[in-house]
Amino acid sequence: MKRLLFLSLSIFLLLSGCSFSPVETMKELAQEIPGAEQLDIVTPEETPVAETPEETEKTVAEPKTTTKLPLSGKILLVDPGHGLNSSTATEAIAPGSSEKKRAFVSGASGKNQSEEELNLAIGLKLRDALTALGAEVHMTREGHETTLSNIGRAELGNQLGVDLSVKLHADGSSSSSVYGTSILIPGNTYIKDAQMLSESRRAAECILAEYVKSTGAKNNGVVVRNDMTGFNWSTVPVVLLEMGFMSNPEEDAKMETEAYRELMVQGIADGVLAYFDEK
Ligand SMILES: [Zn+2]
Structure with a gap:
């Protein structure tokens, strides 16, 4: 019975697009079904992790007991x-370009945290949320130090052949009254792969819409950038989410709280789900 319910929810998910919030929808649906709150699939944290290849080999003779997770594969x-x-x-801002930028730069800063710290905290939570949804998730860093330059980060995604690279950043402004979220995507000055560009845009639109829906942050839109090393060296779809302004005291304070961070991660994960559901 539980499996049937999960199957129905999964089918519903497959039919939803960017305008839906699949994880939220699953929660809402589950609340309406008596006894469904006991289902393992209600929240990403509780979702079983996909089997490892070794485990699959050992149990190959047994009937398949796990239902496919939304981001499996x-x-x-x-x-x-x-x-x-x-x-x-x-390092060169694009293959063949004579224009160079620093390979490692420090980011914005808020009252009690640096951008590097905030990006890492959200990144680790996002890793867990996407893993729980069945994705194979790789990280450019899992600690405060980094050895990967902007080219190195792009090349990691290329070598892994990832379906999508999500860069997490927070903004800073000389004006403390500026706030809100935006998402950056690569432009066509150096990148000639039209499909990579259009997939990056579609992923950005899905993630920004769900992020705004989840957090209530002000939507500052999708921004095309041709000058970003991390974009120009990428051959896979890539987006850069500016999660909020650390120079705005209210937004900075919100981004310090666990409750708001949960909403941030939920929004990004819902956006990733919406992007792949539409494919
Ligand atoms: Zn940044």
Whole structure:
């Protein structure tokens, strides 16, 4: 019976697009079904992790007992922006370009946390949420230090052949009254792969819509950028979410709280689900 309910929910998910919030929808549906709150699939944290290949081999003769998770088979890169590295090296902003930028830069800062710290905290939570949904998730860093430059981060995603790379950042402004969220996508100055560009845009639209829906943050839109090393070296779809302004005291304070961080991660995960459901 539980399996049947999960199957029905899964089918419903497959039919939903960017305008839906699949995880929330699952929760709402589950609340309406008596006894369904005991289902394992209600929240990402509680969702069983996909079997490892070794386990599958051992149990190959037995009937299949796990239902396919929504992001099964998807490979994702979560890239918490910045990270500690004292190198002052520079690198070309695009293959073949003579224009160079610093390979490692420090980010914005809030009252009690640096952008590097915030990006990492959200990145680790997002890793867990996407893993619980069945995705194979890779990280550019899982600690405060980083060894990967912006080119290195792009090349990691290329080598892994990820379906999507999600870069996490927070904004800073000289004006403390500026607030809200935006999402950056690569432009076509250096990148000639039309499909990579259009997939990046579609992923960005899905993630931004769900992020705004979940957090209530002000929507500052999708921004095309041709000058970003981490984009120009990527051959896989890539987006960069600016999660909020650390220079705005109210938004900065919100982004310190666990409750708001849960909403941030929920929004990004819902956006990733919406992107793959539409494919
Ligand atoms: Zn940043």
